[in-house]
Amino acid sequence: MKESHGFTRHGEELFVAQFSDSEKEVLINLSQQIIELLAERVDHNDQDPLAAMVGITFHDSPPDDEVLLRLLPNAYADGVDASEFRRYTESVLRTKKQAHAMSIRTMLMSSEDGSIELNHDLANAWLGGINDIRLALGVRLNVEKNTHEELELLAPDDPMRGVYGVYSWLGWLQGNLLQALMDGLES
Template sequence: MTATEGFKRHGDHSYVAQFADSEKEVLLNLCEQIIELLAERTDHGNDDPLAAMVGITSHDSPPEDDVLHRLLPNAYADSVDSSEFRRYTESTLRAKKQAHAVVMRIHLKSSEDGTIDLDHDNANAWLGAINDIRLALGVRLKVESNSNEHLEILAPDDPLRGVYAVYTWLGWLQESLLSALIDDADSKSQPENS
């Protein structure tokens, strides 16, 4: 398997990909940034032990950082409803997103030869982590429907070309993992021949 193949189904509920050292480093760096970014929004002064235990946050307004706001969006257009919903769900959503990125980081760190072998649950965690990384990069790059045109006019030595390339590569990687998951689901739904 080469680094250009992305994720492939590997038996029942197993998905494998091979990454070059440079690809591992890029992925590690990005998932660590997501972990750190999400940690910036934690509650530091929740005095109510019950609220802390059940995950009710003291945050009732959206994050000021554009990337965090994209990762932890408003659920409703109405500000009152959105604030109330945020108080009850943001902590859990933030923890889930951090957990996905941590799963990705653990697999990358523990793979000495660049082979990543995921079970079904870890594959879903990777999908979530890759999606969050792409959302974050998309906000920083101000990705819109005409972003490909913007990429085409960038000078060959413009540092943003590399960031756009990573963004595109992550989309392809996510698609390969999703295709492997769908292929596995399709094979399970096929009737067995007797």
Template sequence: MTSEGFKRHGSNSYVAEFAENEREILINLAEQIIELLAERVDHGHEDPLAAMVGITSHDAPPEDEVLHRLLPNAYQDQVDSAEFRRYTESTLRSKKQAHAMAMRMYLKSAKDGTVDLDHDSANAWLGGVNDMRLALGVRLNVQERTSDELELLAPDDPLRGVYIVYGWLGWLQEGLLAALMDES
């Protein structure tokens, strides 16, 4: 990876320059998140008002483990969690998809690999990069594996590349957060 990460540029601008391969990786991950978060079809909903305001009949967590990580239960109590999910999952899916779509748009339209974000877009990128890291973290099983175990993955292990991208995304996220907090 060759990027220097995000730097504050003026009072409300955050700029990063990405190499072509970095842009391709980020675009690919954004597209995967967009596809993964595609709305579940709600066949059981008969109330048009509930559908219009985003209340769904879905009250169970997603079966896909990555999607479940992106849309976790809000409460330990299953009844409370199910009710909360009915009222919030659709909005949360839309917000996360919007973050990934914004990232994709900025990357696709980046001239010479330069991405220039305003404050709101930078916050959307933080959310989008975080979702990418959560998804990759599930694939890497970071809750069960130590960083030492992941560092020792064999060069030919397919997860080695995933781990490298996971670490790079963490570095990118940390740099963007630092740029957002930079008051100079």
């Protein structure tokens, strides 16, 4: 899956990458899945317009879905504190995570040749979006410390090898973008 050379810094505020058609397709598809997953728990704020305006939700319990729980974890061990914090932050966090995934999806869909240029803010959004995709995929794959050992035991034609390959590629891409962002800090 490593067709891309990753992100490179161009100047002070520009990060450039070139993606193959298959890489674009994977990132677009996974970004769309994150967008849809984060939109599933709809809040009915119509009862309190002020709460809707400032992002307070009526949901105070953690999501049932394991992936959503990983993306939107409890902030406190205490159940009461965690519930109260979730009411005030979950809506904003969902929106932010959707925006990150949407930026990946939109930029790749509008790029005919797979090349993208990101300013510093978009690079940070992509970093968050790639992280969320990787976290979600890691939960679905049940990635643990010994997962690499299990991957080596899979038959070469096992379809799960490809899924783990995507997971590994996302980790490489995330690290590569992070390195490009940090390259400017070494002055």
